[in-house]
Amino acid sequence: MSHCENTTIEKYYCKNCNFQTELSTIFKQHLETHLTKKQTLSHEEYSVRNYVCGKCTFETHSCINLLQHSIHCWSSTEKKGSVRYSCHQCEHKYKDLHSLRKHTILKHLNTNEIMWHHCTKCPYKAKLKTYLKFHMSCQHSNENDIKWHECQKCPFKAKQSSNLRKHVNAYHLDEREVKWYECEKCPYKAKLSSNLRKHAAAQHLGAKKNPKQKVHTTWYKCKKCPFKVKYKSSLKRHINAHHLDENEVTWYECKHCPYKAKQSSNLKNHINSHHLKEEDVKWYKCESCPFKAKHKSSVNRHVSVQHVDEKDVVWYECRQCPYKAKRVSYLKNHVRIRHLDDHDAKWYGCDQCPYKAKEKAYLKKHINAHHFNKK
Known part of the structure; x- marks a missing residue:
């Protein structure tokens, strides 16, 4: 205090x-x-x-x-x-x-x-009573008993009013109405404070104001591969995307085409990219050049790579070669492609030929180049 x-x-x-x-x-x-x-x-x-x-x-x-x-x-x-x-x-x-x-x-x-609050129906426990109530509402309530909070502008609905407010703030407010959370170290800004905290932890953890200050990071590690992450929710998404059997996965299916995704965010990105009319697309524009994108994350990546002064860049350096990157995700991709042993890598195999790749994007390029519309 x-x-x-x-x-x-x-x-x-x-x-x-x-x-x-x-x-x-x-x-x-x-x-x-x-x-x-x-x-x-x-x-x-x-x-x-x-x-x-x-x-x-x-x-x-x-x-x-x-x-x-x-x-x-x-x-x-x-x-x-x-x-x-x-x-x-x-x-x-x-x-x-x-x-x-x-x-x-x-x-x-x-x-x-900690005075733990235990769930009476499963092993879950929470540090705060409100978290336990949220867990009970999400995991152990009957569908008929749930009071849904519905968005008036789209089919979205939530079990918690706070989640509905976050949704409205993220997707339906005009730019001038949004309360932006701005990063103190780069041009990044977010509509949710939680996203700003995640950005700071992922991008600027090593760039401390006080070099002597010790920063403690709790890593959540996957039990089935070397993957580790700073957020438990990210680990859950990783497991759902890479380690669950097909019959265990909750698929999010597109109503317009056969596309389906393991994450709702990927389905939203797919619909925004492929099924929205040009006049309905909400473009995110760069303030420094004509660049624009359908996803705000793409603009953030563009800004951090193209418009941040060299002296302000926080470089992420590879420990095994001279490579360095402006984004930690680029460094992770580099390590996975260049330095990870073949037996440790997760391969994406083509179902029509022996081709395989360490990156899903490379597999998509291969399919579009060699197998698209081929019978």
């Missing part, structure tokens, strides 16, 4: 093992596991400096208790939206304490400090 800069987060470290925590009650319970029945625990063995509120005399050993106290203390003395609350452990800032508390629980609490 801002105005409480005089309090630094101190952890409790066990002298008998590697255990550590920020909560005194949890730490005291842990220490008791090392004691014999005749031993007692003195206060000095687990005391650290208190967290002190910057507005009143309140102090506590627990950062969570301080957050809970501050919600009431600060709300009574500050105007809403006038304060930005800073996380003590990273650079994130929030307009309200509820968001800061949510961030602290999700990002900075150890597993044994």
